[in-house]
Amino acid sequence: MPSTFFGLNIGKSGLYTYQAALNTTAHNISNTETKGYSRQILNQQAGFPLRVNNTYGMVGSGVDVVSINQERNFYYDLKYWKNNTMYGEYSAKEHYMTSIENYFNEVNLKGFTTSFNSFHDILQELSKDPSSKSVRKQVANYGQNLTEYFNSLSTSMKQIQENCNFEIKNKVDQINSLAKQIATITKQINTLEVNGGAANDLRDQRALLVDELSEIANVSVTEQKVGDGIGITSYVVKLDHQTLVDTTDYKTLKVVPRKDDEKANQNDVDGLYDIEWQDGQSFNTRSTSLGGYLQSLFEVRDGNNLANLQGKAKGTAGDTEVTLSGTNINDVEKLNIPEEGIITIGNHQYKYSKFELDVDTNGKYEYKFTLKTPLASDTNDEYAHIGDSVNYKGIPYYMGQMNEFVRTYSRAYNDIHRSGRDLNDEKGLDFFNGYDKVTGDNYDFSDPAEGFKNYYKVTAENFTVTDAIFKDPSKIVTATEITNGVEKNDIVEKLIALKENTSLFKQGKPAAFLQTLVAEIGIDSDKAKSFTASQNNILSMITNQRLSISGVDVDEEAMNLIRFQNAYNLSAKAISVMDQIYNKLINEMAV
Numbered sequence: 001m002p003s004t005f006f007g008l009n010i011g012k013s014g015l016y017t018y019q020a021a022l023n024t025t026a027h028n029i030s031n032t033e034t035k036g037y038s039r040q041i042l043n044q045q046a047g048f049p050l051r052v053n054n055t056y057g058m059v060g061s062g063v064d065v066v067s068i069n070q071e072r073n074f075y076y077d078l079k080y081w082k083n084n085t086m087y088g089e090y091s092a093k094e095h096y097m098t099s100i101e102n103y104f105n106e107v108n109l110k111g112f113t114t115s116f117n118s119f120h121d122i123l124q125e126l127s128k129d130p131s132s133k134s135v136r137k138q139v140a141n142y143g144q145n146l147t148e149y150f151n152s153l154s155t156s157m158k159q160i161q162e163n164c165n166f167e168i169k170n171k172v173d174q175i176n177s178l179a180k181q182i183a184t185i186t187k188q189i190n191t192l193e194v195n196g197g198a199a200n201d202l203r204d205q206r207a208l209l210v211d212e213l214s215e216i217a218n219v220s221v222t223e224q225k226v227g228d229g230i231g232i233t234s235y236v237v238k239l240d241h242q243t244l245v246d247t248t249d250y251k252t253l254k255v256v257p258r259k260d261d262e263k264a265n266q267n268d269v270d271g272l273y274d275i276e277w278q279d280g281q282s283f284n285t286r287s288t289s290l291g292g293y294l295q296s297l298f299e300v301r302d303g304n305n306l307a308n309l310q311g312k313a314k315g316t317a318g319d320t321e322v323t324l325s326g327t328n329i330n331d332v333e334k335l336n337i338p339e340e341g342i343i344t345i346g347n348h349q350y351k352y353s354k355f356e357l358d359v360d361t362n363g364k365y366e367y368k369f370t371l372k373t374p375l376a377s378d379t380n381d382e383y384a385h386i387g388d389s390v391n392y393k394g395i396p397y398y399m400g401q402m403n404e405f406v407r408t409y410s411r412a413y414n415d416i417h418r419s420g421r422d423l424n425d426e427k428g429l430d431f432f433n434g435y436d437k438v439t440g441d442n443y444d445f446s447d448p449a450e451g452f453k454n455y456y457k458v459t460a461e462n463f464t465v466t467d468a469i470f471k472d473p474s475k476i477v478t479a480t481e482i483t484n485g486v487e488k489n490d491i492v493e494k495l496i497a498l499k500e501n502t503s504l505f506k507q508g509k510p511a512a513f514l515q516t517l518v519a520e521i522g523i524d525s526d527k528a529k530s531f532t533a534s535q536n537n538i539l540s541m542i543t544n545q546r547l548s549i550s551g552v553d554v555d556e557e558a559m560n561l562i563r564f565q566n567a568y569n570l571s572a573k574a575i576s577v578m579d580q581i582y583n584k585l586i587n588e589m590a591v
Contacts, residue, residue, distance in 0.1 A: 005578075005582065006059075006061075007574070007578040007581075008575060008578050008579075008582075009061070009062060010047075010060070010061065010062035010574065011062075011571050011572070011574040011575035011578060012062070012571075012575065013047060013061070013062030013063050013064065013571075014062060014063055014567065014568070014570070014571025014574065015568060015571045015572060015575070016065070017042075017044055017063045017064070017065050017571075018564045018565075018567045018568035018571060019568065020042055020065050020068070021042045021044075021560075021564040021567070022561065022564045022565065022568065024040050024041070024042045024068055025557050025560045025561050025564060026561075027040060028040060028552045028557050029552070029554060029557045029558075029561075031552065032552045032554055032557075035208065036204050036205070036207060036208030036211065037201075037204055037550075037552070038070040038071055038072045038200065038203075038204050038207075038550035039070070039071045039550055039551065039552045039553075040068055040069065040070050040071070040200050041068070041069060041071060042065060042067075042068050043065070043066040043067045043068070043069060044063055044064065044065055044066060045063070045064055045066050046060060046061075046062075046063060046064070047060065047061035047062040047063055047064045048061055048064075049061060067197065067198060068197075068198065068200065069198055069200070070198070070200040070203060070204065070550065071549055071550050072203075072207070072549065072550045073546070073549045073550070076542060076545050076546040076549065077207065077210075077221075077546070079542050079545075080211065080214070080539070080542050080543065080546060081210065081211070081214035081219055081220075081221075082214075082218075083535060083538050083539050083542055084211065084214040084215050084539060085214050085215065085217065085218050085219070085291040085292045086291065086535050087215065087532070087535040087536060087538075087539050088214075088215035088216060088217075088291075088292040088293035088296070089291055089292055089293065089295055089296045090296075090528055090531040090532040090535050091293070091532050091535075091536075092293045092296035092297060092300070093296045093299070093300065093528040093531075093532075094525070094528040094529050094531075094532045096160060096163075096164065096296075096300045097300075097521070097524055097525040097528045098525055098528075098529075099160055100157070100160060100395075100398065100521055100525070101521050101522060101525040103153060103156045103157070103160075104153070104398075104517070104518045104521050105518070111149050111153070112146075112149055112511075112514055113511065115142070115145050115146040115149045116146060116499075116510070116511060118142050118145070119139075119142040119143055119145070119146050120496060120499045122135065122138050122139050122142045123139060123492055123495055123496045124496060125138070126139055126476075126478060126489075126492050127478070127489045127492045127493055127496060130423075130478035130479065130488070130489050130492065131423070133473060133474065136423075136473035136474065136476050137473045139473065139476055140465055140469060140470050140473045140476065143431065143432070143465045143470075144464070144465045144470060147406075147432065147463045147464045147465060150402060150405075150406055150460040150463045151460065151461060151462075151463060151464075153402060153460060154267070154399065154402065154459065154460040154461040155461070157267075157395050157398060157399055157402075158267070158269050158395075158399075158461075160300070160395060161268070161269050161272075161301050161395040162269050164297045164298075164300050164301035164395070165269070165271070165272050165273055165301060167297055168255065168273050168275070168294070168297050168298070168301070169255045169273055171216050171293060171294050171297065172253045172254070172255050172273075172275060174212075174216060175213065175216060175217070175239065175244070175253055176252040176253060178209050178212060178213045179213075179237070179244050179245050179250040179251065179252065180250055180252075181209050182206055182209050182210065182213075182235075182237060182245045182250070183245050183247070183248050183249060183250040184248075185202050185205055185206045185209070186206065186235045186245070186247055186248055187247075187248040188202055189202045189203060189206070189233075189235075190231075190232045190233065190247070190248070193231040193232070193233075194231045194232055195231065196231055197231075206235075210237065213237070213239075214292070215292060215293055216292045216293050216294050217239055217240055217290055217291055217292040217293070217294045217295065218239070218240050218289055218290060218291035218292060219237060219238065219239055219244075220237070220238045220241070221235070221236070221237050221238075222234075222235075222236045222238075223235050223236075233247075234246075234247050235247050240284070240287055240289055240290045240291070241289070242277075242283070251277055251278065251279065252277070252278045253275055253276070253277060253278065253283060254275070254276055254277075254278050255273040255274070255275055256273065256274050256275070256276055257271040257272070257273055257274075258271060258272050258273075258274060260340075261338075261340045261341060261342075261351055261353075261372075262341065262342055262351070263338040263341050264302065264308070264338070264341065264342075264386070264387035264388060264396075265302075265304065265308075265336055265337070265338065265387060265396040265399070265400075266335075266336040266337060266338050266339070266403075266459065267336065267395075267396065267399040267400075267403070267459060267460075267461065268338070268396065272301065272302075285298050286298070286388055286390070298390075299390060299392035299394055300392070300394045300395060301394060301395060302388065302390050302394055302395075302396060303390045303391075303392030303393055303394025303395070303396060303397055304336075304387070304389070304390050304394070304396040304397050304400065305390075305391070305392065305393045305397045306389045306390070306391055307328075307329075307334075307336075307397065307400060308337075308385055308386060308387040308388060308389050308390075309324075309327060309328070309329050309335070309337050309367075309385060309386045309387070310327065310328050310383070310384070310385040310389070311324040311325055311326050311327035311328070311367070311384060311385075312324070312325055312326045312381040312382065312383065312384065313343075313345045313379045313381070313382050313383075313384035314379060314380060314381060315345075315375045315378070315379045316375065316378055317374070317375050317376065317377045317378050318374045318375065319371075319374060319375055320370060320371045320372075320373070320374050320375075321368060321369070321370055321371065322343070322345065322350075322368075322369050322371060322375060322379065322384075323366060323367070323368050323369075324343075324366070324367040324368075324369065324384055325364070325365075325366045325367075326364075326381075327364075327365055327367065329365065330363060330364055330365045332357070332407070332452060332453060332455050332456050333403070333404045333407040333408045333411070333455060334400065334404050335357075335456050336396070336399070336400045336403060337355070337386045337387070338386075339354065339355075340352060340353050340354060341386060341387075342386065343369055343371075343384055343385075343386050344384060344385055344386070345375075345379055345382055345383075345384040346379070346382050346383065346384070348376055348377075350369075350371045350372070350373060350375070351371065351372040351373065352369040352370055352371050352372065353370050353371075353372055354369075354370050355367050355368060355369045355370070356368045357453060357456075393520070393521075393524055398517070398521070399459075399460065401517050402459075402460035403458070403459050403460055405460075405505075405510070405513050405514060406432075406458060406459070406460055406463045407455045407456075407458050408504055408505065409432075409498070409504065409510055410430075410431075410432035410433070410455070410458060410463070411445070411452065411455055412498060412501070412504055413431055413432055413495060413498060414430040414431055414432060414445055416491060416494045416495055416498070417429070417430065417431045417476075417477050417491070417495065418430060418446065418477075419477075419480065419491065420477040420478070420479055420480045420481075420490075420491035421477065421479065421480070421481055421482050422474060422475045422476060422477050423474040423475070423476070423478075423482070424474055424475070425482055426475070428475075428477035428491075429466055429468055429469060429475055429477075430442075430444075430445050430446070430466050431465065431466060431469055431476070431477075432458075432463070432464070432465060432466070433445075433458070433464055433465065433466040433467075434457055434458035434459065434462040434463060434464065435462050435464055435467075436457075436462075437462070442464075442466050442467055442468075443457055443458065477491050477492075478491050478492040479491050479492075498510065499511070
């Protein structure tokens with residue numbers, strides 16, 4: 001049979017329960033604008049009833065607080081993380097493609113088009129007065145202006161590549177920081193929950209960190225209870241299917257700069273980063289499932305549109321020379337492998353110190369690489385490649401396109417220019433050239449059989465007018481022969497005709513090559529913008545779905561305040577009534 005004062009305990013349980021309910025409601029209201037906060041609710045149930053030896057059965061013992069839980073749907077979390085990864089990927093591409101587009105817009109505004117037209121306009125003036133030293137000087141200057149446009153564009157592209165590289169390091173540091181924070185919070189959660197209850201606010205903080213991580217790369221989360229009823233959970237976060245956080249333990253990544261002899265493309269800036277785990281395990285930066293901001297950085301930085309050198313390697317074990325034939329690149333104008341780098345043969349990587357190329361009678365190229373270490377085994381038509389095949393039009397692709405233009409145009413121009421005599425009746429020199437970074441000297445293309453190979457060394461970065469011609473414009477060629485007078489202009493007429501030549505490039509005239517490239521960039525940029533906007537809308541929709549479950553509705557919480565206040569007041573009223581009853585029983589009834 002319950003105590004005479006049992007009614008006070010029932011009233012007290014109501015006071016405690018609704019005090020907790022009021023506190024929980026106040027906590028929700030105070031965090032209405034807190035990012036990542038999930039609404040909390042108090043779960044209550046009737047107290048365990050007492051058996052009494054009366055016909056009416058059992059007596060209720062009041063109300064108990066079961067738990068305070070957060071309202072959160074893991075399904076919407078998964079949807080958010082997946083779509084946030086896609087949003088991170090497209091937003092990064094939008095940012096960098098917009099930068100690339102802005103630089104290449106100079107082609108149509110005041111860059112290439114103006115320089116190219118001005119150069120050919122001054123050639124027209126030269127055809128009218130081939131002996132004019134002032135016009136010749138202008139030809140050299142306008143030619144230099146044209147080359148400087150490509151020099152400037154190359155510098156801008158390399159700056160974007162450096163920015164991508166720097167941001168890769170920042171993202172790796174951010175991943176490491178988030179992993180540490182997630183592991184630390186998980187430890188705090190397990191410490192608090194081991195004795196029962198739920199660390200709701202800490203769980204919100206952890207989920208918010210995973211939200212942030214999901215924008216950088218593809219993540220997955222698994223949470224399982226450890227043991228039976230001991231309040232500890234195993235919390236595993238994987239980054240692209242590799243474990244990043246395992247409950248209270250976490251792994252970190254590191255960036256490793258490439259050495260000068262480890263470049264993947266001829267035009268890459270120095271010190272591009274690769275990523276590894278701190279424990280030495282490899283990290284696949286080319287994984288198609290990496291996703292997020294990080295994958296876009298690698299694609300923009302390294303994207304070559306699948307145009308890396310590939311072929312079949314032949315060599316004998318112990319030799320330091322290997323031959324690559326049956327390659328996918330058989331034009332020196334399109335060749336953009338580094339002068340020294342890494343060739344991958346099968347599953348083995350070898351550093352090479354130099355390479356030579358030969359052309360057979362069918363126009364097929366054969367490359368001979370001098371390796372720094374001997375071959376580990378015989379290779380007979382084994383698949384080999386230099387650099388990775390990245391299916392995206394990034395900086396290496398656009399740099400390669402510019403190289404192809406300057407090499408193709410300068411080679412055609414030089415072939416014509418060398419076929420005549422200059423103002424001093426000397427054999428014509430190459431008008432356009434490149435310069436060696438070490439010596440500063442121009443290259444030699446004069447040998448028809450071998451000189452064309454040097455065009456590989458001409459890039460948008462070092463494209464220039466031959467020093468001898470720039471210093472002495474009298475070396476500019478205007479005629480095949482000047483024995484009949486310096487006013488003959490058959491060579492300069494051929495040079496002028498190059499502007500309308502449709503056989504140099506498959507896109508048509510020389511100007512059409514870069515205009516097509518600009519259109520390509522515009523399409524890729526618009527695609528990134530469109531996908532970013534679309535993904536942002538989807539992400540907003542999923543966020544609203546999450547908020548419909550876990551968000552705080554101030555109107556609903558205001559109603560709850562009134563409900564719990566009334567319940568609290570009634571519990572207090574019950575105690576007051578009991579107090580009057582016990583006062584009557586104890587103090588006012590005489591024995």
